[in-house]
Amino acid sequence: MKNFNLSNSYKAVVIGGSAGSFQGVVKILAQLPKGFPLPIIMCLHRLKHVRNGFVEALSIKSVVQVTEPNDKETIKKGNVYLAPANYHMSVELGNHFALSTEEMINNSRPSIDITLGTCAFAYKDKLIGILLSGANKDGAVGMKNIHERGGLTIVQEPTECMIDTMPRSALAVTKIDHVLKVDQIVQFLKELDNQYR
Structure with a gap:
């Protein structure tokens, strides 16, 4: 299996x-x-x-309870947060969420670009971004x-994806540090966890 260089002390993981991708x-949460x-x-x-069922379905398998944050809720270590249905979810300076119902982006609300982009602004080089299977850009x-703010970028191996448009689009526009299968992403997170023990 791959060995990862985890010299940075990261503050958050964001997944799109x-x-x-479900x-x-x-598998990652379990x-x-x-x-x-x-x-x-x-x-x-x-x-x-x-509005109901999605969080519950994830929480059944997850080691950590999955929650949909409220507007202005503080982000805490060790928690798993999911963007609520039909809301854009941003991360703001001061380590809290902001929810909005602005126009769709890429025909989507929540927009993955908004969540990843605001996380990049807030956490800079202390962020790990993971992008999984998906049908649009x-x-x-x-x-x-x-990548531009110094964070670590990971996409799911396109050949493993049910629909590979999303990871391939990321690979086309920026440097991706690791292209991994889901099992390797799990291993990466376990190695990351060991770094903090």
Whole structure:
């Protein structure tokens, strides 16, 4: 398996995904080490009118409870946060969330680009960005923002994706540090966890 250079002391992990990403997210959350030291911020495309069931489905498998944050909620270590249906979710300076119902971006609300881009601004080189399977280009600009501000970028191996448009779009516009299968992403997070023990 791959050995990762984890010399930086990271402050957050942000994950984006769309069509075909649910199984990968479930696998990551199910194998997350207990007491994982960083907040995990997730923006996943989902049906905007279905408010119940999605968080519950993730929480059943997750080692850590998954919650949808409220506007201005403080981001805490070790928690897993999911962008609420039909809201853009930003991370603001001062380590808290902001929710909005502004126009769709890439036909999406929540927009992965908004979540990744604002995380990049807030955390700079202390951020790890992960982009999974998806059917449109949302997230590519966000990954570019993360790279430009010194963060670590990871995309799911396109050949493993149900729909590879999202990771391939990111690979086309910016430098991606690691192209990994979901099992390798899990290993990466476990190695990251070991660094903080």
